Amino acid sequence: MADKEDPKKGKRSKGTSKEVCGYPLSIFFIVVNEFCERFSYYGMRAVLVLYFKYFLRWDDDLATSIYHTFVALCYLTPILGAIVADSWLGKFKTIIYLSIVYAIGQVAMAVSAIHDITDTDRDGTPDNMTFHVVLSMVGLLLIALGTGGIKPCVAAFGGDQFGDHQEKQRRTFFSVFYLCINGGSLLSTIITPILRAQNCGIYSKQKCYSLAFGVPAALMMVALVVFILGSGMYYKAKPQGNIMLDVCKCIGFAIKNRYRHRGNQYPKRKHWMDWAEEKYEKLLIAQIKMVLKVLFLYIPLPMFWTLFDQKGSRWTLQATTMNGDFGLLVIQPDQMQTVNPILILTLVPVMDSLIYPLIKKCGLNFTPLKRMTVGMILAALAFVCAAVVQLQIDKTLPVFPSASQVQLKLLNMGNKTVTVQLQDNEPAILAPAQVSDEYFVFDTDQITVLATAGSTTVHRGISFTKGKRQKLLLPLDLNKEWVQIDDLNSKPEEGNNAIRFVNGKNAEVNVSSAVANFGIIQPFHYSNYSLIKNGKVTFNLQSGSESCEYSRDFGFGSSFTFLIPNNLTFGQNCQEEITSAEDIKPNSVHMALQIPQYFFITAGEVMFSVTGLEFSYSQAPSNMKAVLQAGWLFTVAIGNFIVLIVAELAKLPKQWAEYVLFASLLVAVCIIFSIMAYFYTYIDPAEIEAQFKKVDDDDEDDKSKQQKAEIEMVKRDSVSSSEDDEKSK
Numbered sequence: 001m002a003d004k005e006d007p008k009k010g011k012r013s014k015g016t017s018k019e020v021c022g023y024p025l026s027i028f029f030i031v032v033n034e035f036c037e038r039f040s041y042y043g044m045r046a047v048l049v050l051y052f053k054y055f056l057r058w059d060d061d062l063a064t065s066i067y068h069t070f071v072a073l074c075y076l077t078p079i080l081g082a083i084v085a086d087s088w089l090g091k092f093k094t095i096i097y098l099s100i101v102y103a104i105g106q107v108a109m110a111v112s113a114i115h116d117i118t119d120t121d122r123d124g125t126p127d128n129m130t131f132h133v134v135l136s137m138v139g140l141l142l143i144a145l146g147t148g149g150i151k152p153c154v155a156a157f158g159g160d161q162f163g164d165h166q167e168k169q170r171r172t173f174f175s176v177f178y179l180c181i182n183g184g185s186l187l188s189t190i191i192t193p194i195l196r197a198q199n200c201g202i203y204s205k206q207k208c209y210s211l212a213f214g215v216p217a218a219l220m221m222v223a224l225v226v227f228i229l230g231s232g233m234y235y236k237a238k239p240q241g242n243i244m245l246d247v248c249k250c251i252g253f254a255i256k257n258r259y260r261h262r263g264n265q266y267p268k269r270k271h272w273m274d275w276a277e278e279k280y281e282k283l284l285i286a287q288i289k290m291v292l293k294v295l296f297l298y299i300p301l302p303m304f305w306t307l308f309d310q311k312g313s314r315w316t317l318q319a320t321t322m323n324g325d326f327g328l329l330v331i332q333p334d335q336m337q338t339v340n341p342i343l344i345l346t347l348v349p350v351m352d353s354l355i356y357p358l359i360k361k362c363g364l365n366f367t368p369l370k371r372m373t374v375g376m377i378l379a380a381l382a383f384v385c386a387a388v389v390q391l392q393i394d395k396t397l398p399v400f401p402s403a404s405q406v407q408l409k410l411l412n413m414g415n416k417t418v419t420v421q422l423q424d425n426e427p428a429i430l431a432p433a434q435v436s437d438e439y440f441v442f443d444t445d446q447i448t449v450l451a452t453a454g455s456t457t458v459h460r461g462i463s464f465t466k467g468k469r470q471k472l473l474l475p476l477d478l479n480k481e482w483v484q485i486d487d488l489n490s491k492p493e494e495g496n497n498a499i500r501f502v503n504g505k506n507a508e509v510n511v512s513s514a515v516a517n518f519g520i521i522q523p524f525h526y527s528n529y530s531l532i533k534n535g536k537v538t539f540n541l542q543s544g545s546e547s548c549e550y551s552r553d554f555g556f557g558s559s560f561t562f563l564i565p566n567n568l569t570f571g572q573n574c575q576e577e578i579t580s581a582e583d584i585k586p587n588s589v590h591m592a593l594q595i596p597q598y599f600f601i602t603a604g605e606v607m608f609s610v611t612g613l614e615f616s617y618s619q620a621p622s623n624m625k626a627v628l629q630a631g632w633l634f635t636v637a638i639g640n641f642i643v644l645i646v647a648e649l650a651k652l653p654k655q656w657a658e659y660v661l662f663a664s665l666l667v668a669v670c671i672i673f674s675i676m677a678y679f680y681t682y683i684d685p686a687e688i689e690a691q692f693k694k695v696d697d698d699d700e701d702d703k704s705k706q707q708k709a710e711i712e713m714v715k716r717d718s719v720s721s722s723e724d725d726e727k728s729k
């Protein structure tokens with residue numbers, strides 16, 4: 001496809017694209033492409049941390065680290081994409097080639113999540129985890145290269161489609177573009193967690209991560225096809241040469257030249273970049289000065305992204321320990337992330353049409369840099385909210401035994417009251433079919449037990465494995481074998497409930513339900529744990545020809561042991577007779593409590609991110625807009641690396657303390673940023689460039705006008721910040 005450019009400067013034809021309501025038709029394909037691509041990216045990202053935890057069996061810290069390394073890579077690769085597009089392939093071809101890489105990566109992720117591939121013994125768990133880990137890591141690398149590589153190209157390619165007479169339409173295009181990002185993100189963060197929660201598989205049914213990754217893979221292919229369909233209509237600007245390389249060379253020369261002329265005999269220059277004047281045009285040097293000023297201001301910004309991107313990791317893991325029952329619907333932990341795009345879609349128009357004009361009416365000059373500062377404070381507040389919620393959750397979490405401890409509960413399977421003395425503890429009195437309420441805690445692996453039922457007294461020593469939670473089943477006849485069974489040592493995964501039956505009867509009992517089958521339980525024995533979702537479950541208990549039903553309502557993340565009492569008479573209602581031991585309490589802190597933290601982080605995002613993007617664009621010289629966009633995205637990458645560094649260095653035992661640490665760090669960084677912002681002078685790059693260009697056009701030997709332009713620039717730099725604030729309005 002040949003690039004079509006009008007030979008007349010400043011005018012260009014727009015390929016074969018028709019105009020609809022003043023907009024080039026070609027942008028329709030770009031906007032739909034962005035919607036599908038963001039669906040693909042955010043959909044995959046929404047379930048990623050849970051895939052690491054529950055499919056690859058990584059712990060929370062490893063899952064969080066790899067998640068943030070991936071996000072960081074996604075924001076490092078825009079630099080690569082910008083270089084390839086500007087200096088070699090052009091934006092169109094770069095988008096096509098990298099989208100193919102991206103789609104292959106998504107397919108690799110979907111394949112890596114098919115457990116049946118390596119499940120040779122067909123027990124539902126993969127037997128060769130290395131295969132799944134390697135394939136998913138290759139997939140993530142390809143996705144990072146694809147999504148990051150095309151990111152600076154797609155928006156700029158969209159902007160390229162507008163002519164000089166379509167400035168207004170171009171601005172609207174960028175707003176629609178941002179809404180499409182969040183529309184795609186909203187839809188995918190609702191859909192992929194639903195797909196993940198389904199069961200699928202060939203040999204055994206497991207959580208369907210392959211479908212949750214497969215649908216984003218399909219959407220990425222749709223994005224590519226839509227983009228190619230618009231091919232005949234696009235305006236395709238030729239690669240302009242690598243401006244980033246020119247910038248680096250010019251800076252390198254200035255540093256080298258300054259070092260060569262470091263003696264007192266050389267007169268000082270106003271700015272260290274002026275040492276590049278011997279080799280480079282003054283216009284380029286002036287443009288680099290503008291870029292460096294903004295990049296300097298970017299230094300504290302990564303800390304915002306450090307907090308912002310923990311929505312997908314720590315906050316999602318926090319939601320797994322909460323109650324997602326919203327009455328009419330049950331929310332999955334990863335679905336809580338949808339609160340962000342929902343709030344974006346409402347807050348952006350509210351801010352633009354209500355809050356900002358209101359602030360202006362009050363006579364306050366709410367400049368871009370002030371907005372960004374407020375955005376940072378809001379993000380810190382969001383983490384304070386997260387810490388408060390975490391403190392509430394911690395109160396409800398069970399205290400599991402440490403590596404040197406043992407925890408023990410007693411269960412009386414007999415039909416007489418038993419008095420049990422464990423070591424030096426107060427004697428526990430257990431009625432028939434009763435379970436002790438709390439766990440007894442011991443710092444030893446050997447204890448003595450004295451049990452009395454009626455006229456029978458038995459004195460025994462029992463041993464344990466340290467670090468375990470156990471139940472001691474006391475039989476009908478205390479002289480017979482005492483059974484020790486292991487209880488769960490952690491919360492059941494993914495909000496499921498772990499359920500088990502103990503048969504205190506002298507006959508076999510078969511326990512079944514619509515959602516789990518416990519099988520035949522031998523007299524005075526127990527079943528394995530079965531994982532059951534929240535909601536009402538009716539268990540059917542059958543012994544010989546007799547049967548009865550027992551129903552229970554389950555919440556999220558609990559564990560129960562149900563005892564079938566020795567004297568249970570089938571045929572009667574079992575509801576009153578079955579005894580239950582609540583070994584792990586259900587999650588009681590409601591997921592709705594995460595809404596304030598989502599509100600503050602999203603309000604912070606609107607003030608920080610939307611304003612920052614606009615600020616980066618407006619303060620960049622005309623030929624370096626992409627450089628500054630890549631610089632802006634680079635702050636996101638650094639922010640994600642900071643999560644890894646701080647979490648690794650601090651190694652705080654309590655999650656709430658980590659949240660407070662991140663909030664404090666952001667407040668500290670915010671103070672530094674506000675001081676830097678106070679001294680920043682807003683500029684109009686086009687005005688400055690125009691003055692340098694005029695000097696070139698007039699070709700004046702005495703260069704007096706050029707000096708005027710320089711003086712103008714220096715004057716601008718020294719104008720008081722209040723005047724500039726006014727200008728920035």
Ligand SMILES: NCC(=O)N[C@@H](CCC(N)=O)C(=O)O
Pocket residue numbers: 038181182185340341344605609636
């Ligand atoms: N609400 C998420 C969002 O709008 N994300 C944007 C910008 C992300 C960023 N860090 O700059 C996106 O393009 O995905």
